[in-house]
Amino acid sequence: MGIAIPGFPASAIITEVGPRDGLQSEAEFVPTARKIELIQSLLDAGLRRFEITSFVSPRAVPQMRDAAEVMAAFRDRDDAHLTALVPNARGAEAAIEAGVDAMVLFASASESHNLKNVNRSREASFEGFAGIARLAEGTGVALQGAIATAFGCPFEGEVAVEAVTDQARRYRDLGMRHITLGDTTGMATPALVIQRVEALAQAVPDADIALHFHNTRGVGLVCAYAGLSMGIRHFEASIGGLGGCPFVPRATGNVSTEDMVYLFHESGVETGVDLDRLTGSARLAEEIIGRELPGQVMKAGPRLQTASTDSVRTAHG
């Protein structure tokens, strides 16, 4: 563990979203057994919260067609908290049946992104959420709310902070305590993180706010650091940085889990994760999808892994 930074929390919780958000954008189907192998490896590294799959139409997202099978492999792990993305009542029924701990409902803070993403207005999305909330009643399955385009919209540009706080209030009104701000297209900046976290502390003081960043413009971890500096304790990340940017083919997507764990530990913030094992999971993710992923720590190795003076060429300055 590194030196503690004044004002930072002593520990943080990382939800691994690679199995859902990361794999979802892979064109080629990843065999169910390999998904299970990757999740098992992440559990072995010490991660305990997962966005594990998505109960969507197999026609719309063929990669997630094995949602129930993936859940079945882990639903008896009482030490793991498993959530699934759920777009509608049909998905909610399947998710409840599959034994998820919580369903993640999502809408965008900007109307045009919501229309593009789920083909309905934000108002219609919230009508659907009310129906899902009724389905969930008495099942013991919790609801979580995700706010997409919380730091900017690829179609509309800036997103007003009020659009985010209003949506958070609506989630709270539906009984959701856990609310995630999603940096859908890498538009978050540390200044916007500070501004939005401050506004949410006023608007929904009893909510548990989680932050999800993309590294599209290289500042994903800076945004997480800004979140820590504001006392945020819950973050989402994707092993190896799995999951590209849907808008720019050459750009990076999700912040990688192992780089986040490295930064947190070096900032005195405990995560409960074994970084060495986690970089092994990142390399497994690379092997499974068959190409290089953007995570850095798995390539560079541990910070204090010393080299032999014979083994390197000189840098000269």
Next chain:
Amino acid sequence: MGIAIPGFPASAIITEVGPRDGLQSEAEFVPTARKIELIQSLLDAGLRRFEITSFVSPRAVPQMRDAAEVMAAFRDRDDAHLTALVPNARGAEAAIEAGVDAMVLFASASESHNLKNVNRSREASFEGFAGIARLAEGTGVALQGAIATAFGCPFEGEVAVEAVTDQARRYRDLGMRHITLGDTTGMATPALVIQRVEALAQAVPDADIALHFHNTRGVGLVCAYAGLSMGIRHFEASIGGLGGCPFVPRATGNVSTEDMVYLFHESGVETGVDLDRLTGSARLAEEIIGRELPGQVMKAGPRLQTASTDSVRTAHG
């Protein structure tokens, strides 16, 4: 410009090190005309401080054999501050002759890295610096001091903060005001930045401290952000992220200038640089060396570049 962050400086100065630190590790010689084209492009983007070349033995570093020619192309630019890395008296004579504004002297904070890098003890390095200081007297050429392995050593592991403050004091004793901490192998963390900047404010209160980070473990910009939070106003970066890691082939090296400018502007810190032009320079750097560079903003484009809703595939969450 983004929202200002409390405690951050209103402006910062970025020294571009791509032409020296970035290109130096390129095995294939980059034609002098292309180096000049790249530097001109960076000047056109608004950068005004350059580590432009290195006056080293052409046998040791063939890439820098055109140091005098590169300098000759820009020495009359009175609005640009041009420095060169100088390893010994012979290099210093050539640098003074070539008309540099300042010579950068360098030694490592750890003995084994100094031995490996320049094949002499730190004590011997400082004896050499005293000789260079005498050469520089009366020429109008300033001296700057760089501290390599300031955040950790690939051979020795952790580097004591006292090793850094002691070296900074020795540079001050030789009359150097501008002192750079170099994160030679990507071992800097924000906590170490805070610790070292605090210690230097005590040890050399009148020095102008600059920070140079590598993105080897993904946290280069987080370290720069931590530097800003401590009031540091001077940073070094390399266009496109030119310059790999000499220790790990797959790992990233220098923080990219355009990503740093993006972060600074979005944090309310002015740099005087036109980011659009600068991403053009980054693409030029990619073209010149013929491969993809790690810079992110040049791939993702401006933050507020809005897409058409017809142009993208959906992200679904």
